[in-house]
Amino acid sequence: MFRLGIQAKPFIKWAGGKQSLANQLIPFFPTDYDRYFEPFVGGGSLFFTLCPEIAVINDHNRWLIDTYRAVRDNWQQVAEILDKLPNTKEDYLRIRSQNPYELSFEARAAHFIYLNKTCFRGLFRVNRKGQFNVPYGAYDRRYYDPENLESVSSSLAHTTILAGDFELALAGVSNRDFVYLDPPYYKLGGHSDFNRYTENQFRETEHFRLASLCRDLDSRGVRWAVSNSNTEFVRHLYQGFHFHEVSARREINLKSQNRNILELLITNYD
Structure with missing residues (x-):
């Protein structure tokens, strides 16, 4: 029924998330x-x-x-790409403007996590064309916890x-x-x-x-x-x-x- 020994936590922030509930x-x-x-x-x-x-x-x-699937199947590669993404407004806007479906599976997931962790209030919002359009949040924090991402993959x-x-x-x-x-x-x-x-x-x-x-x-x-x-x-x-x-x-x-x-x-x- 339930698996013991895995202590995974959500690796993204989501509006209406139930972590506190x-x-x-x-x-x-x-x-x-x-x-x-x-x-x-x-x-x-x-x-x-x-x-x-x-x-x-x-x-x-x-x-x-796609991000869930990439983390499940190859979290290490997702982490390696995340490590190379700079947290500046210029880089944020550049990454935000990219079409995720022109990227590799792992890069697509890394960009999702990066944008989620660096955008304003961690809000995922798209326009009517499905394009991510949240402004930069200027947060000084890491994008992910390697141990947790591994636990997420296992779970x-x-x-x-x-x-x-x-x-x-x-x-x-x-x-x-x-x-x-x-x-x-x-x-x-x-x-x-x-x-x-x-x-x-x-x-x-x-x-x-x-x-x-x-x-x-x-x-x-x-x-x-x-x-x-x-x-x-x-x-x-x-x-x-x-x-x-x-x-x-x-x-x-x-x-x-x-x-x-x-x-x-x-x-x-x-």
């Missing part, structure tokens, strides 16, 4: 399942905390998923890594599996509404489709948990299931007084 969320998760599915993996906080023996992770952000060794729609990522899921879903949250207002992770935004129609999928999974006996905003819209979508309020802090919000919020963890099991 992992210890609140995991006690709600079942422990008796065969495979762990996470169709919106993002920074992977829950995945790395759980370190499941067999897992399927997915994200619609292809560059992110991903037996993981199926997919890139695409969340619904397709759950093909083949059974009632012996567990699914954790962490989609871009339904809007609250202000900076907390950020959802420009890919050229396609996650809108109300996608939330309806996700809720419909959850009801289908429930009818098939598949256990799932969904994180989302504490709004009447979300409560209506998942009416009839179990709601758990979770205290969270969102550092991406520019107004400090609005960073402490209550989120929902919705489950289809007690």
